[in-house]
Amino acid sequence: MKKIGITTTVPIEILIAAGYEVVDLNNIFIMSNKYAGLIEKAERDGFPSSSCAFKKGVYGAAMDNDFKEIVGVTEGDCSNSKALEEVFRMKGIKVYPFAYPSNHKLSDLKNSLDHFMNMFKVSLGEVEQVRIRLNKIRNLVKKIDELTYIDNKATALENHIYQISCSDFNGNDHNFQDELRNKIKEIKSRKTIEKKLRLAYIGTPPMTSDIYDFVEKFNSRIVYNEVQREFSFPRGINYKNIYEQYYDYTYPYDIEFRIQEIKKQIKQRKIDGVINYTQAFCYRQIEHIIIKESLDVPILNVEGDKLNVLDARTKLRIEAFLDMLIDRK
């Protein structure tokens, strides 16, 4: 099967319909035991040390695994991503562009998706068939999310991992579906997790996934992973076509649209405090100004860079934040 790399969530239905095995390069990077080496490779090739570690890791992962084809997001992602795609092209990789129109108009998104389908020579009918198949899996992932915040049985890390895996369905949606069914069965049989504080994790998925276990030491638990949940299209499942599904996806569009959904979830999931994770050198650090102003719950900004575990200072900050938050309960 032909393999294609993606650098963020894109309409995977189209790629699967075109017969590709889809691989999210972020996942390869973050799961690799030589993740630091992948960053180093990018820096050796000229990526500045003062640039996003994820972009460098994605570059390193693409080179290391000899990818020949990649989907590049030209709108709805950062300018660093665009530059990364140019470097891929220079290295002889075929880059297929896809745009989430910044004006967030359904008609423009339809044009963009139609263009993407033409590029891969697939029909809307074929794509919709795949979408129906994938939405069954997305429903299972939604169940894991509910097992996290309603039943309080799934762990925050599981919530993170299964939702984030929806960007590429771990390269094989059939196997992923089987894994999910078994996991749900196992989680249902567990006892409920009891913690005093309910936290939201918003922003880019973390470099430092130990954050989920770390907060639990302080009688706290993350019950909402914002962007990871968006990757699983929890609302898009109900829409009648692919256009509507990718229209109701917050991450690539404006910050206000994102905040509306965050606010809704804060209320529904009874969130006591928010951790906004941003990656060093990312424009989303500036967006923290707006997020902090818009949310009326206490919010902590945690910054990650190259390290895949929390550093001592960040741990101290999280501890001090939770120590005071818990007094309010």
Add this chain to the structure above:
Amino acid sequence: MITLGIDLGSRKVKIMLMEDKKIINKFMVNTMAFYRDYCSYDGKIMVDLKKLNIDKVDKAVSTGYGRNNIDIKLFKPITEIKAHVYGAIYSTGLKDFVLLDVGGQDVKVIMVEKGIVTDLELNEKCAASCGRYLENMANVLEVPLLDMFNFSDDPVELNSTCAVFSESELIGKIAEGYSLEKLCAGVNFSLYKRLKPLLSKFKSETLLLSGGASKNSALIRYLKKDYEKVVVIDDAQYNGAYGCCIYGKNFCQ
């Protein structure tokens, strides 16, 4: 309900008693004297409240270096960060600020947003930017500490990173014939220069000052150039003990 708050500092132990919302008593004891004269040791350090003339206490909260050594049957220990933040919030009514606490041996810079700690910086390894440094330098100059705090104009240049080397640097300046005013200002300015890198990470309109060094009016003058509003907390040295009382009253089960 009477709440006792104790802040066990490196130089002074600050003790405060609060009945409902009112402070009914507060005093300081030298740290050495506190452990020697008012405590006994039985696996854990027991505070002899009778010797401190404290009769009835409903809740007791401690903070500071020694908080985990104090008789835990009676005292609920909390971190210094929390104690100082509660003290600052409740004494000023503010919820968004940077708190600078300069104590005898340590410095804390704490960012508070929406009434919760969101960032902090503590001095590590070295206490050159603390109260003890000022005491030593005042001794070298043979001036009372509080008098030294009055001078901020035209400071002599003191560049040493190390507090001990600073003493010899200061002696050099004395030998060069600088006026006492300029020498005092130099010491105050050197403290400000050491605090500045810690503070520069925290942007806020309001800076609150607590701890012993908030008596340093020269330091306040320098800081006023960097912040729109510099507020010295009332009874700044008791801020940690006050925070303990507030915690005991509002949050302790």
